Amino acid sequence: SQTIHQWPATLVQPVGSPLSLECTVEGTSNPNLYWYRQAAGRGLQLLFYSVGIGQISSEVPQNLSASRPQDRQFILSSKKLLLSDSGFYLCAWGDWNTGELFFGEGSRLTVL
Amino acid sequence: AQTVTQSQPEMSVQEAETVTLSCTYDTSESDYYLFWYKQPPSRQMILVIRQEAYKQQNATENRFSVNFQKAAKSFSLKISDSQLGDAAMYFCASNAGGTSYGKLTFGQGTILTVHP
Numbered sequence: 193s194q195t196i197h198q199w200p201a202t203l204v205q206p207v208g209s210p211l212s213l214e215c216t217v218e219g220t221s222n223p224n225l226y227w228y229r230q231a232a233g234r235g236l237q238l239l240f241y242s243v244g245i246g247q248i249s250s251e252v253p254q255n256l257s258a259s260r261p262q263d264r265q266f267i268l269s270s271k272k273l274l275l276s277d278s279g280f281y282l283c284a285w286g287d288w289n290t291g292e293l294f295f296g297e298g299s300r301l302t303v304l
Numbered sequence: 305a306q307t308v309t310q311s312q313p314e315m316s317v318q319e320a321e322t323v324t325l326s327c328t329y330d331t332s333e334s335d336y337y338l339f340w341y342k343q344p345p346s347r348q349m350i351l352v353i354r355q356e357a358y359k360q361q362n363a364t365e366n367r368f369s370v371n372f373q374k375a376a377k378s379f380s381l382k383i384s385d386s387q388l389g390d391a392a393m394y395f396c397a398s399n400a401g402g403t404s405y406g407k408l409t410f411g412q413g414t415i416l417t418v419h420p
Contacts, residue, residue, distance in 0.1 A: 224406050226406050226407075234412060235412045236349075236397075237410075241407060251407070280347060284349075286406030288405060291399060291405045292351055293406055295348060295350075297346075297347070297348050298349075
């Protein structure tokens, strides 16, 4: 069966510092991968998605970037964090047959 | 573009009772899916139920069922025989079919409290 993992689970970073959140998927090949962000008390917003290695699409302009160096690895990065980058970040992979998204455990980022 | 609206920020229900969570959506797509996701305190999103827009029959998963009114663009979730473990934030979401299948638009969520 497919599993998806994210790390770190919790991160506290100062403004201006870099960021790297990692996501890996097991049990499936060539998955479509997604990064969503959930601000406090709000719904999820799609940030990036990737249909294959090196292919990244951005949904909203922002201070973040994404990369897909391997088929089952998806990374969310920033060179300089802003206070507004705080939130709960969720990685997901999509099942083409059902349209369902399977989410990782999430990474909580606090920028101080 | 798609929009999803959940008009109930919070709902509560007594254990073993039934509760209905509301959701309306707007889309110009002819082929789309609708979902209800549950986010418990652990924060991991879990799919509760899904509905394909072309299917007229309402989806059902054990104690969870939906009332899908396509013309009214309404997609409510009914939880029967509520259990303490149902307490969570519930999100309604939609996506377009085809190659956009993973690009979900989420509502703001409804916090469900279950009282013993």
